[in-house]
Amino acid sequence: MSEERATQLEQALRAAGVRVTRQRAALLRVIAASDDHPDAAELHARAEKAGVGVSLATVYRTLTTLQAQGVIEKLEFQGEPARWEAADQTHHDHMIDLDTGEVMEFTNERIERLQAEIAAEMGYDIVHHRLELYVRRRRD
Amino acid sequence: MSEERATQLEQALRAAGVRVTRQRAALLRVIAASDDHPDAAELHARAEKAGVGVSLATVYRTLTTLQAQGVIEKLEFQGEPARWEAADQTHHDHMIDLDTGEVMEFTNERIERLQAEIAAEMGYDIVHHRLELYVRRRRD
DNA sequence: ATGTCTGCAAAAGATTTGCAACCAG
DNA sequence: CTGGTTGCAAATCTTTTGCAGACAT
Numbered sequence: 246m247s248e249e250r251a252t253q254l255e256q257a258l259r260a261a262g263v264r265v266t267r268q269r270a271a272l273l274r275v276i277a278a279s280d281d282h283p284d285a286a287e288l289h290a291r292a293e294k295a296g297v298g299v300s301l302a303t304v305y306r307t308l309t310t311l312q313a314q315g316v317i318e319k320l321e322f323q324g325e326p327a328r329w330e331a332a333d334q335t336h337h338d339h340m341i342d343l344d345t346g347e348v349m350e351f352t353n354e355r356i357e358r359l360q361a362e363i364a365a366e367m368g369y370d371i372v373h374h375r376l377e378l379y380v381r382r383r384r385d
Numbered sequence: 386m387s388e389e390r391a392t393q394l395e396q397a398l399r400a401a402g403v404r405v406t407r408q409r410a411a412l413l414r415v416i417a418a419s420d421d422h423p424d425a426a427e428l429h430a431r432a433e434k435a436g437v438g439v440s441l442a443t444v445y446r447t448l449t450t451l452q453a454q455g456v457i458e459k460l461e462f463q464g465e466p467a468r469w470e471a472a473d474q475t476h477h478d479h480m481i482d483l484d485t486g487e488v489m490e491f492t493n494e495r496i497e498r499l500q501a502e503i504a505a506e507m508g509y510d511i512v513h514h515r516l517e518l519y520v521r522r523r524r525d
Numbered sequence: 526a527t528g529t530c531t532g533c534a535a536a537a538g539a540t541t542t543g544c545a546a547c548c549a550g
Numbered sequence: 551c552t553g554g555t556t557g558c559a560a561a562t563c564t565t566t567t568g569c570a571g572a573c574a575t
Contacts, residue, residue, distance in 0.1 A: 264549050264554060285540080300557045305540060307555095321463065323515075326539060340504065343512055351507070356499050360518055363491055364480065369520035372483055375463070376516045378500055380509035404529060404574050425565080440532045445565060447530095466564060 247277035250333065254316055261314060271297035272307050273316075282320055282328040282348050322348075322377065338376040387417035390473065394456055401454060411437035412447050413456075422460055422468040422488050462488075462517065478516040 251273045255265045263269075275291045283291065289304045299307075308329055311317045320328040322341055328348075336357075337350040356376065364371045391413045395405045403409075415431045423431065429444045439447075448469055451457045460468040462481055468488075476497075477490040496516070504511045 259550085262554095266549070266555065268556075298557095302541080302558075303556055306542095309541095321461070323461065340507065340509065342509070349507065351503055353499055353503055356496055359493055359496050359499075360516075363493055364518055364520050365523070367480070367489065367491070368523055369480065369482070369518075370523050372519050372521050374516070374518045376500075376514070378504055378509075378514045379512050380504050381512050383505070383508055383510050399575085402529095406530060406574070408531075438532095442533075442566080443531055449566095 248274065251277045258314060258316075263310060263314060267297065268292075268299045268303050269307055269310075271295060271299060272304065272311070276311075276317060276329065276331055279331075282330050284326040284328045286326065288329065321375075323379070338378075340378040340380055343379050343381050388414065391417045398454060398456075403450060403454060407437065408432075408439045408443050409447050409450075411435060411439060412444065412451070416451075416457060416469065416471055419471075422470050424466040424468045426466065428469065461515075463519070478518075480518040480520055483519055483521050 251270070254273055254277075255270060258265055258269070271292045272288060275288055275295060279288075279291070285301065285304050285308060288308070289299060289301050292299045292304070308317065308319075312319055312329075316332055317329050318332045320330060320339065322328065322339070335352065337352045338356075340349045340351055341347070342349070360374055361371060391410070394413055394417075395410060398405055398409070411432045412428060415428055415435060419428075419431070425441065425444050425448060428448070429439060429441050432439045432444070448457065448459075452459055452469075456472055457469050458472045460470060460479065462468065462479070475492065477492045478496075480489045480491055481487070482489070500514055501511060
């Protein structure tokens with residue numbers, strides 16, 4: 246399933262004039278198989294574990310390329326290296342548990358709408374936004 | 386006005402057991418006098434321009450200290466060095482013009498409430514959050 | 526007096542880049 | 551074949567830190 250998704254993306258990349266190298270194909274699969282939010286070093290480790298040699302420099306370059314192609318999204322949580330996630334899901338924001346480091350996803354249509362309204366009122370269009378809730382489990 | 390604010394903060398710092406050195410007093414004034422969102426290098430430059438010698442290392446250390454005291458807040462916009470702002474204003478979020486780099490502030494009570502509701506529904510309390518709108522001026 | 530702060534220079538951590546060899550289309 | 555890619559190592563950029571001397575209280 247994530248395997249076919251990866252293959253599907255390869256077509257799109259080639260169509261966009263981006264060469265599908267051994268390294269890129271591997272990273273595409275590693276990302277498609279990840280349901281968490283790995284950083285560059287972690288993706289590098291997973292590719293190696295999958296038996297594909299890739300340099301860390303190439304991992305960074307590939308991430309930038311895939312982001313430009315709209316295949317992945319970059320997440321920058323407070324004070325940690327950037328993390329990445331597949332961009333095929335529907336839009337969502339993140340909630341980070343400060344105690345466990347766990348990252349959860351959520352969506353709220355009303356917030357999205359309000360944001361657009363605020364920008365519009367001030368004469369702007371939103372290109373993208375970032376909403377992160379840093380939380381702690383409620384203890385009662 | 387920002388001058389008295391700075392003096393006022395010095396009292397609070399001393400009361401909290403934080404020594405008010407020449408460097409800290411200067412940075413306090415530079416920050417109180419800034420209505421934009423300067424980064425460490427910029428604050429360093431402004432302090433120097435004000436005639437107070439401070440090392441960049443001390444600027445960083447001081448910013449961390451002032452943040453811990455709740456005097457300033459750290460802003461981390463996409464891919465730029467961290468910026469800082471005085472924490473005396475009421476809470477607000479930021480809107481960044483991608484073309485000009487201009488940073489604007491806004492507040493929306495409804496969004497704040499919705500965020501709290503979302504966290505509560507999932508069993509969490511919000512410690513702090515980050516909402517940034519990356520925008521482009523609407524052209525019609 | 527004394528424990529906190531500072532400056533300097535070196536270190537650290539994440540990410541980027543120059544260049545020669547390599548390989549996808 | 552040939553220009554886009556890669557690996558390596560070095561460079562960059564921001565921020566942090568060890569240490570010895572300086573200073574606020």
